[in-house]
Amino acid sequence: MSLTKRQTQIVELLARGNTAQEVADTLCCALATVRRHLQIACEREGARNTAHLVALSISRGFIKPLCLLLIVAMCDGHPDSLRRNAPRRLTKRHDDIPAVVI
Incomplete structure (x- = not known):
């Protein structure tokens, strides 16, 4: 599978060291929205947590290391x-x- 455009944006920002709140502020959305995108992306990719999602996203080529x-x-x-x-x-x-x- 692959991530949606928004999920990819969120994972890239997290990979750069931003917190979920900073991601929400950057993308002008609610923290709950960012967390929901992450939850769906983790389920979709079979990731155990956000760190695992970032690692999988890099290894699968969704984001650049x-x-x-x-x-x-x-x-x-x-x-x-x-x-x-x-x-x-x-x-x-x-x-x-x-x-x-x-």
Whole structure:
């Protein structure tokens, strides 16, 4: 199965670290609506909880993994930059990588 467009939006926002209330505020809807979308999505995908739903959504390709977004951010928006800088940048410790707001 696959998630609806709205369920995908909600799961992506959760995967980025937002709380359910922050998701509701961002999407201009009620917290109960967000929770209901999550409940239906969990049932539909066979997820045990929201964290499991996020993991399943990434593994099934419904949303992009956060690590890909961070790698794109590290390439400074230039496609050749990632290829040129990847060996140096990806070997750095995680605390040396600047925080990226997604």
